[in-house]
Amino acid sequence: MSATATVSRPAGQESSRLKVVRRHPRGRIPTHRPITGLTLVAPAVLFAVAFVLVPLVFAIYISLTDWPLIGKYHFVGFQNYAQIGDDQTFWHATVYTLTYTAIVTVPILLIGYAMAVFVRENKRGATFFRTIFFLPYVIGLSTLSFLALLELQPGSGAINAVLHGLHITDGQTAWLVNTVPGTAAICVLVVWAASGLTMMLIMAGMQGIPSDVYESAELDGAGWWDRELRITVPMLRRTIAMSLILSIIGSFLAFNQFYILTQGGPGTSTTTVVMWIYERAFVQLHLGSATALSIVLIVVVALVSAAQFRLLRVKDDK
Amino acid sequence: MRSLAVAGALLMALAGCGGAGVLPAVNVSQAGFGEHATGTVRLWVRAGMAGAYQYLTQRFNATHSDVHVELTVIPDTQYVTKFATAVRGRDVPDVVGIDDINSTLLAFHDSLTNMTPLLRQLPFRQQLSPGHLNLATIGKRSFAIPVAADVSVLFYNKEIFQKAGLSGPPKTTAQILSDARTITHKVHGVYGYSIAGDNPGILGFTGLPIVWASKTHLFSGALNDQHVNVGHNTALRALLTLYRTMWVQHLMPISDRTDSGATWGADFRAGTVGMWPGNWASLAGKIPSNLQGKIGAVAFPGVGGGRSEFDGGDNISIPRGAHNPSGAWEFIKFALAKQQQANLPASGFTPVRSDVYTAQFRKRFPLDAVALANLKSGYAEKTLAYNLAINQTSSPFTTMITDAVFGGGVASAVGGAQSGFERALQEAED
Numbered sequence: 001m002s003a004t005a006t007v008s009r010p011a012g013q014e015s016s017r018l019k020v021v022r023r024h025p026r027g028r029i030p031t032h033r034p035i036t037g038l039t040l041v042a043p044a045v046l047f048a049v050a051f052v053l054v055p056l057v058f059a060i061y062i063s064l065t066d067w068p069l070i071g072k073y074h075f076v077g078f079q080n081y082a083q084i085g086d087d088q089t090f091w092h093a094t095v096y097t098l099t100y101t102a103i104v105t106v107p108i109l110l111i112g113y114a115m116a117v118f119v120r121e122n123k124r125g126a127t128f129f130r131t132i133f134f135l136p137y138v139i140g141l142s143t144l145s146f147l148a149l150l151e152l153q154p155g156s157g158a159i160n161a162v163l164h165g166l167h168i169t170d171g172q173t174a175w176l177v178n179t180v181p182g183t184a185a186i187c188v189l190v191v192w193a194a195s196g197l198t199m200m201l202i203m204a205g206m207q208g209i210p211s212d213v214y215e216s217a218e219l220d221g222a223g224w225w226d227r228e229l230r231i232t233v234p235m236l237r238r239t240i241a242m243s244l245i246l247s248i249i250g251s252f253l254a255f256n257q258f259y260i261l262t263q264g265g266p267g268t269s270t271t272t273v274v275m276w277i278y279e280r281a282f283v284q285l286h287l288g289s290a291t292a293l294s295i296v297l298i299v300v301v302a303l304v305s306a307a308q309f310r311l312l313r314v315k316d317d318k
Numbered sequence: 319m320r321s322l323a324v325a326g327a328l329l330m331a332l333a334g335c336g337g338a339g340v341l342p343a344v345n346v347s348q349a350g351f352g353e354h355a356t357g358t359v360r361l362w363v364r365a366g367m368a369g370a371y372q373y374l375t376q377r378f379n380a381t382h383s384d385v386h387v388e389l390t391v392i393p394d395t396q397y398v399t400k401f402a403t404a405v406r407g408r409d410v411p412d413v414v415g416i417d418d419i420n421s422t423l424l425a426f427h428d429s430l431t432n433m434t435p436l437l438r439q440l441p442f443r444q445q446l447s448p449g450h451l452n453l454a455t456i457g458k459r460s461f462a463i464p465v466a467a468d469v470s471v472l473f474y475n476k477e478i479f480q481k482a483g484l485s486g487p488p489k490t491t492a493q494i495l496s497d498a499r500t501i502t503h504k505v506h507g508v509y510g511y512s513i514a515g516d517n518p519g520i521l522g523f524t525g526l527p528i529v530w531a532s533k534t535h536l537f538s539g540a541l542n543d544q545h546v547n548v549g550h551n552t553a554l555r556a557l558l559t560l561y562r563t564m565w566v567q568h569l570m571p572i573s574d575r576t577d578s579g580a581t582w583g584a585d586f587r588a589g590t591v592g593m594w595p596g597n598w599a600s601l602a603g604k605i606p607s608n609l610q611g612k613i614g615a616v617a618f619p620g621v622g623g624g625r626s627e628f629d630g631g632d633n634i635s636i637p638r639g640a641h642n643p644s645g646a647w648e649f650i651k652f653a654l655a656k657q658q659q660a661n662l663p664a665s666g667f668t669p670v671r672s673d674v675y676t677a678q679f680r681k682r683f684p685l686d687a688v689a690l691a692n693l694k695s696g697y698a699e700k701t702l703a704y705n706l707a708i709n710q711t712s713s714p715f716t717t718m719i720t721d722a723v724f725g726g727g728v729a730s731a732v733g734g735a736q737s738g739f740e741r742a743l744q745e746a747e748d
Contacts, residue, residue: 069402071427174576263711
């Protein structure tokens, strides 16, 4: 039960509720029948069971078979999991995905934060810039990837034309056919596309910080940097953590931009984990093996999220 | 805990229902099969061949009142997945147009009806494209029938050849190189040759016929027990050396390196390329007026002569478990009839019946007639691993050709490719 609810109640009601809680260590409130709570949560629980739990159990079962996309299947126990260790492409994809995550996460946060600082106050033009900054996220990564595919073409793409006009390149750079320039192009695209969401989250958090905190700090002689580093950032810790979690999970699950722009190539050098899972399932037609990889990915993402939440909670406790 | 175990058992039981993965066979021998059918025939086709089926479907529906064909177009890359999902869901279409290189895979996994008895009924069965039919035949049983071809041939610009002082199209790979060199050096603003260097599907479609014309193949042996012939394949090395030389000597446009297929053939249609390995579908209705009558075509030459072409396109079949197989067979027979086949090139595709090749056909579709005339020398690698080994961006073929042509060179690229092809084959056969 939230502290806010407790504080908003009249003093008399609060004290009686505390007594009730003491008499019922499990926290049941006798003013409502238990069936009421169960009824209220039942739809959500049913949806979770039908669309999360059952598919998950079924996916685990598939991962224990040699389930092909076409044809007969057999139960193979943990063979698919055991083979993951020998799957060199999967490990390469894992390292590549982690590298990509490491490259894009910090710029997304810093640029998102900077943009939030720029537009957090309701000054003239703030709405315009908020819209401009958030627009790439609204357009969506897939659409942006297709646009980038056209604009990165050597000879005809706008990006090459601009670089050629600035005498930086000869305008014939084949950005998407080699590993490093392809990855660089995707990272720039993703940072541009995803920073808008981080900006919105952080801006909302900034606007929730009471102005009297800043006023007190100013009276104490705190400068702009002091206020940012000692007030804004600490008070936005939850928001920043949430932005980081969303950004990191999004990067772990990267697929569209790579599928559209590099198709994982050359070879498998820009293949992400999810792309490799897709390839195992729908190109190599090994659904059992692909599902085992998916289960591993689910566990890893869950662990990373849990770790981040735990770190946040530890800090809160302190 | 007990309820969880029950749920798990239920799931396994449900999975077990579909575990066989094989739908009931269609009885093709019943009286009146394929005649005077009624109802709706659900036809699934891939987007790349949709033009052919739109033509066939429109004509069929216009001439049949009791049975109606309902056409569903599926993106090429999703086709096998969608069909496999339909098989798993036990709700398949009545007739499927299948990329012929995938027909081997689908036949191998018992998804399709054994069409052999129906094939025997066709009086023109000997005239059907042997290369296409081979891809859908396992042992002595044919699981699909050729319906519309998409064949690769070598197109050349006669006017550019004349300006370069060349008498006719090349007869060997060495002549392709010398012609490309002559054109590039003698005709201002024109390149000798052009490929789609970033599209493995097109590279295989337009490059492998040179290997086959040289009387070698990449895969050999019975399905599920095949061998790879890449590391010591001299014809393959010759192909890669040809491409690399043309690239290094600037006999191909620089944009070839990044052509993912989106602009494939545009340079040839613009008159800035002398030779273009392509297909009729990329030219049909798109030849500019200044090039009308100035384009020639030949099947690809091999290292020491010979000719071949890639037998691409579709085979057609009735899936096991189809609800209206009789209507499906009526449609297939209609699609294979001479009149429909003779008109296929108007929609960009090549007939699969050699008896359609007549003087009238040659006059009406002179460029496509070359593909049709060479159907008997056409080929496509028959393997369960075609997609894995060649068609995908991550395939060993892509890595090999990229390294050989645009990277470190032919020797190192081919040396490392054998094991990559073997891994792909093993994956496909697992």
